[in-house]
Every structure is written in C-alpha cells, then in structure tokens.
Amino acid sequence: MTVPILAYTVNTLHRWHTADSAPVIALDTLLSQTFTTHQHSSGKVVCIMSAEEDCADAVFVHIKPQIWQHTETTGQDKYLELSETADRRLLCQHQSDNSLYCLRLEAENATLDKKLLFSLLFYSVLFIAFFIYTGNLFKDAAVLRSSALNEIRHGHLPAFTLSKKSYLEPLAHSLQNMTARVAELTHFQTEIAETICHDIKTPVARMHFIAHQLDKKGDPQTAQQLMRNLGEIEDNINEYLMLAQNHYTPDEMAYENFNLADFLHQMVDLFTQDNQLTFNVAVESDLIITANKRLLHRAIANLLSNAMRYAGTRINVTADVADGYCHIVVHDDGQAASQNVASRRPAESLHHSLGLSIVRRVCMQHNGHFGFSASLHGGHAATISIPITQAKE
Incomplete structure (x- = not known):
C-alpha cells in the first residue's frame, strides 16, 4: 500500500x-x-x-x-x-x-517527454528499492513482535531469532543476551528461595515434634499456640516458593465475593492471641469485594506481621472505596521519622522486602496496586488497592 x-x-x-497556466x-x-x-x-x-x-x-x-x-x-x-x-x-x-x-x-501527435520518462524510471527504481528495504525491515520487526507476544504469553522467554544479514540482527542479539540474563537470574532466585525454604522446613519439623511432646506433657494450650504459628510459617514458605517460581498467574486466580469486614476481623483475631498490641479494624460492615481469598489473606497477613515488628502499642486496619477500588490500609504507630533518619535506605526497604514483594504481586494479580507511605499515626501505612469487582475475560 x-x-x-x-x-x-x-x-x-x-x-x-x-502544469501549463494557459489562459481560458x-x-x-x-x-x-x-x-x-x-x-x-x-x-x-x-x-x-x-x-x-x-x-x-x-x-x-x-x-x-x-x-x-x-x-x-x-x-x-x-x-x-x-x-x-x-x-x-x-x-x-x-x-x-x-x-x-x-x-x-x-489532434497533436503525443510525444513523450524524455525528462518525464527519466523521472518515471528513477522513481520506479526508487520505489522498488524502498519496497525491498522496508519490506525486509518490517518483516524482521514483525518476527520480533510475534516472538515476544506469543512466547511471553505462554510463560517462555522469547528467542528473538533473525537472519545474520538482517539490519535488526544486532538488536535481536542484544535482546537474546538480555533474556538469557533474565533466565539466569530467575533460575538463581528460584534456587536460593528453595534452599532457604528447605533450611527453614527442617527446624519447623523439629518444632512440630516439640509441640507434640508438649501436648503429651499436659500443656495443650501452649502446643496449640505453637502449632498455629508453625502452620503460618509453613504457609509463608509455600507462598515464597510460589513467588520464586512465578506461579502467581492469572489463569490460577479464582475469585469469590465475601464480606471484607468479617474477613479482616477473623485475620486480626489470629494475631491478637500472641502479642500485647492493640488491633483496631475500621471497615463498613456491609462492604463486599471480589478477590482471591487465599492470596488476599496472605498479603494482609504479611502486612500485619510486618507492622507488628515496628508498632509501638497499636495497629489500625482501615478500608474505604474510591474510584471503583477498595483501599485496605494497615497503619502502625512506630517511629517512622526516626527510622528514616537513622537509615539512608528508603522507608520501604527498612521493612521486609520479600513479604512486600508478595503483597505487590498479589495486587498485580488482582489488577490493582500497592503503596507504602508514612502514616498519620507516626509509623508507616501499607495500602492494598484492588478493584471492587474483577473483570471477566
């Protein structure tokens, strides 16, 4: 065309x-x-x-x-x-x-102007050369685009293979090196995560045995509390492995409708049994959201565990709706200002980045986003923002 x-x-x-400007x-x-x-x-x-x-x-x-x-x-x-x-x-x-x-x-004998003939010949040659050059260029660009879209869609890194004579071959070679580096880093990350999780599972198994012995010796309350914490550790280990192996994919997302206030109160009850902090939940009682309950539970649990490490006396959990999104915020009353002054690192990096990475990944899988900022209570505020209703593909 x-x-x-x-x-x-x-x-x-x-x-x-x-054109001649002859008078009419x-x-x-x-x-x-x-x-x-x-x-x-x-x-x-x-x-x-x-x-x-x-x-x-x-x-x-x-x-x-x-x-x-x-x-x-x-x-x-x-x-x-x-x-x-x-x-x-x-x-x-x-x-x-x-x-x-x-x-x-x-009738005049039509004579073809030699200049016009030369011009038509020149432009014809120019168009043919342009067509051949741009045709190959667009073809190579289409190969790169198709490779990127199709292979990434199926969870594979694209190959970016082009002919050695292609003008875009240096670009394809650079992309190949980049994807190889990404694959190497991903594999290394997976190996590290699996090694750490394996090392954690060994003492967890021994602690299960200790809890069983405590139950036998007549201290079932302590044994139950220990088993509950061990179960949470094992859930965290499994979530870390899924994050390292990139198993959080949209195809595995199963959404359900549930009451957010009841959901948050049940979560907070699990954390109030093992510490002296005060937990406050401020959520409308009739707020219904659509989300993957298991992943949202893991994300909020990570934020609550993170806040407990820095809170002074209390942790506040709030939720509101704005612009079609539900914003769930976990506040702590720690000394955010003094922490930021004492350390030159960003505020978010002072907290456990792996747990926050899982939270961010959960938000992305819900087509939402994650925010981390200073809280009005003196500490930090971690915000999970997800759509009230999930679009059906």
Missing part, C-alpha cells in the same frame, strides 16, 4: 509543478469576436466555406446554411462537432441565421 500511495503522490506533485477563453466569445472582425475577409485565419473553397488551411471557418444540412430542431447557441478526418474536426457554434462559426482542431 505504501508504494502505490507514494507513486500517486509524486505523480500528482509532478503534474502540478509542470470562452468559445462563444472567441468565435464572435473573430468573425465580427474578419466578416468579409478570407484567408488562412478566417475562411468562408463554399462549393469552390473547402477552407482546408483556415483556423476559423464560416459555414453558410446552404453548405450544411441543418434542421429546425437545432437550438440556438448549441455547439456541434464535425469530423473532417481522423485527426481533424470542427467545433462549431450555431448562429441565428443557421450558419456555423467553427474552430478547427487538430
């Missing part, structure tokens, strides 16, 4: 540039003035046609009514075209006395 459009554009511009004169005006001025003359300019004179060389010809076969139905001011030969014709105007004022027209 590009080549024909360019050819048409160049041809149009060429015709505009070379009305035919009736031209004929009237000519025959009025040369009414009684005869020659090569103006000629009166008769039986003896055929006016073969005249430009203007006056044909008397006796010479041509006119009809009464011929209207006034009508133009007639009379053919003399294949390349000669008369363009005539019917007069009131039934005579004709005619202008002889001769």
Whole structure:
C-alpha cells in the first residue's frame, strides 16, 4: 500500500509543478469576436466555406446554411462537432441565421517527454528499492513482535531469532543476551528461595515434634499456640516458593465475593492471641469485594506481621472505596521519622522486602496496586488497592 500511495503522490506533485497556466477563453466569445472582425475577409485565419473553397488551411471557418444540412430542431447557441478526418474536426457554434462559426482542431501527435520518462524510471527504481528495504525491515520487526507476544504469553522467554544479514540482527542479539540474563537470574532466585525454604522446613519439623511432646506433657494450650504459628510459617514458605517460581498467574486466580469486614476481623483475631498490641479494624460492615481469598489473606497477613515488628502499642486496619477500588490500609504507630533518619535506605526497604514483594504481586494479580507511605499515626501505612469487582475475560 505504501508504494502505490507514494507513486500517486509524486505523480500528482509532478503534474502540478509542470502544469501549463494557459489562459481560458470562452468559445462563444472567441468565435464572435473573430468573425465580427474578419466578416468579409478570407484567408488562412478566417475562411468562408463554399462549393469552390473547402477552407482546408483556415483556423476559423464560416459555414453558410446552404453548405450544411441543418434542421429546425437545432437550438440556438448549441455547439456541434464535425469530423473532417481522423485527426481533424470542427467545433462549431450555431448562429441565428443557421450558419456555423467553427474552430478547427487538430489532434497533436503525443510525444513523450524524455525528462518525464527519466523521472518515471528513477522513481520506479526508487520505489522498488524502498519496497525491498522496508519490506525486509518490517518483516524482521514483525518476527520480533510475534516472538515476544506469543512466547511471553505462554510463560517462555522469547528467542528473538533473525537472519545474520538482517539490519535488526544486532538488536535481536542484544535482546537474546538480555533474556538469557533474565533466565539466569530467575533460575538463581528460584534456587536460593528453595534452599532457604528447605533450611527453614527442617527446624519447623523439629518444632512440630516439640509441640507434640508438649501436648503429651499436659500443656495443650501452649502446643496449640505453637502449632498455629508453625502452620503460618509453613504457609509463608509455600507462598515464597510460589513467588520464586512465578506461579502467581492469572489463569490460577479464582475469585469469590465475601464480606471484607468479617474477613479482616477473623485475620486480626489470629494475631491478637500472641502479642500485647492493640488491633483496631475500621471497615463498613456491609462492604463486599471480589478477590482471591487465599492470596488476599496472605498479603494482609504479611502486612500485619510486618507492622507488628515496628508498632509501638497499636495497629489500625482501615478500608474505604474510591474510584471503583477498595483501599485496605494497615497503619502502625512506630517511629517512622526516626527510622528514616537513622537509615539512608528508603522507608520501604527498612521493612521486609520479600513479604512486600508478595503483597505487590498479589495486587498485580488482582489488577490493582500497592503503596507504602508514612502514616498519620507516626509509623508507616501499607495500602492494598484492588478493584471492587474483577473483570471477566
């Protein structure tokens, strides 16, 4: 489509540039003035046609009514075209006395301008070269785009394979190196996470045995509390492994509708049993959201555990709705200002970045976002923002 459009554009511009600006004169005006001025003359300019004179060389010809076969139905001011030969014709105007004022027209032999021929040849070669070059370029770009979209869609890093002669081959080579580096780092991250989780599972198994012994020795309350904390540790380990292996995919997301106030109160009750902090939940009792309950539980649990490490006396959990999003905020009353001054690192990096990475990933899988800022209570505020309703694909 590009080549024909360019050819048409160049041809149009060429015709505009070379077009003659010849004056335009009305035919009736031209004929009237000519025959009025040369009414009684005869020659090569103006000629009166008769039986003896055929006016073969005249430009203007006056044909008397006796010479041509006119009809009464011929209207006034009508133009007639009379053919003399294949390349000669008369363009005539019917007069009131039934005579004709005619202008002889001769077909010119069309000669092709050599400059025009050269211009057409040059532009044709230019268009062909442009078509070949851009065709290969667009083809390679389409290969890169298709490779990126199709392979990433299926969870694979794209290969970005092009011909060695391709203009975009250096770019494809750089992308290959980058994807190889990303794959190497991802594999290394997975190995580290699996190693750490494996090392944690070993003492957790021993603590399960200790809790079992406590239950046998008549301390079931302590054993139950210990088992509950061990269960939370194991859940965290599984979530970390899923994060490291990139198993948080939209295909595995199962959404359900539930009451957010009841959900948050149940979560807070699990944390109030093992510490002396005060937990406050300020959520409307009839607020219903659509989310993956398991992943949202893990995200809020991480934020509560994180807040407990920095809170002084209390932790506040609030939730409100704005612009179609539900904003769940976990506040602590720690000394955020003093922490930021004592450390040169960003405020978020002072907290456990792995737990916050899981929270951020959960928000992304819910088509939402995660925020971390200073709280009005003196500490930090971690905000989970997810849509009230999830779009169905």
